Amino acid sequence: MKKVIYSLFLALFLISCNFYTKTPVISIETSQGVTIKNNLYFMINYKLFVRPIGIATIPDGGKSKILNNEYFIMEYQKNEKLLKTVSSIIVKKKDLMISSLKLSKEGNIINFLVSYSVQDPSRSIWGENLYKLNIENRNIKIIPNYKGDFNPMKKSELIKRREINKLFNYVFDYPKIGLKDPLDYIKKDDKTLKNIILKKQGNEKFRIAVLGYIISKKKFKLLDEIKEENSDEQTKQLIEKVFQVMNRDYAPSKVSKIGHSSVGL
Numbered sequence: 001m002k003k004v005i006y007s008l009f010l011a012l013f014l015i016s017c018n019f020y021t022k023t024p025v026i027s028i029e030t031s032q033g034v035t036i037k038n039n040l041y042f043m044i045n046y047k048l049f050v051r052p053i054g055i056a057t058i059p060d061g062g063k064s065k066i067l068n069n070e071y072f073i074m075e076y077q078k079n080e081k082l083l084k085t086v087s088s089i090i091v092k093k094k095d096l097m098i099s100s101l102k103l104s105k106e107g108n109i110i111n112f113l114v115s116y117s118v119q120d121p122s123r124s125i126w127g128e129n130l131y132k133l134n135i136e137n138r139n140i141k142i143i144p145n146y147k148g149d150f151n152p153m154k155k156s157e158l159i160k161r162r163e164i165n166k167l168f169n170y171v172f173d174y175p176k177i178g179l180k181d182p183l184d185y186i187k188k189d190d191k192t193l194k195n196i197i198l199k200k201q202g203n204e205k206f207r208i209a210v211l212g213y214i215i216s217k218k219k220f221k222l223l224d225e226i227k228e229e230n231s232d233e234q235t236k237q238l239i240e241k242v243f244q245v246m247n248r249d250y251a252p253s254k255v256s257k258i259g260h261s262s263v264g265l
Helices: 002-016 161-168 190-198 204-216 220-229 233-246
Strands: 025-030 034-036 039-050 065-077 082-090 096-106 109-118 126-134 140-143 261-264
Touching: 025 161, 025 204, 034 096, 039 096, 039 109, 082 126, 190 204, 190 220, 190 233, 204 220, 204 233, 220 233
Parallel strands: 082 261
Antiparallel strands: 025 039, 034 039, 039 065, 065 082, 096 109, 109 126, 126 140
8 A cells, every 4th residue: 555655656756757957958950051143052950959957967968858859951042141041851760860961052952861760779771862953943852761872072162061051040930931930838917928038947049939939029128128137148149149139130030931831761
């Protein structure tokens, strides 16, 4: 009987525990890029996750819980300062991940040679798929398990990751560029939004999205309250920067998901 009562209390205790933070973290990993006709093409890994807390961190710090994990081919139109998704690369098996990417171009075609592998080191699964993007009509031809020759572009011919990363410094509305809305995972009441900013929950990219939401919904009273209660200089600068950027023609705030499509891995 004592064992039953103990097990019941243990179960209730575990149910009442929070194993992960409530606020997600936004992770965007970019590839190098190719420029054709003054447009930039590259691939990203867009990931949303929550960090472990409490007993979930035992014994080695714990493992984050993945909420969303997707790969996309992106286009940035330099003249229009327009950022958008061209295609999503669907990973059908959840334990597969893209491990490397090679790029080449031939006329209006950009070739993405994607190598994928399994996350479990005890299993040996890998392969390569070739994605041929026609930038004129944005059609993608996929060649699975590609075994042919591939002549990748030299690093000196590619746009560096650090330059591409700048495109994602101030993204306020992820759905408008064809990405999952990170704010879908939180409550959008004033108290929650205020706590995220003042307590620095999530990461900076997530807080920028929250500030973008507050400003776009014209919650200026809430913004004033945050400013009044904030004593952190870094947060003050972030609020001012977001407000400044949203009120001028800045690349990531002028976005579209025209031509969005999906192909499989």
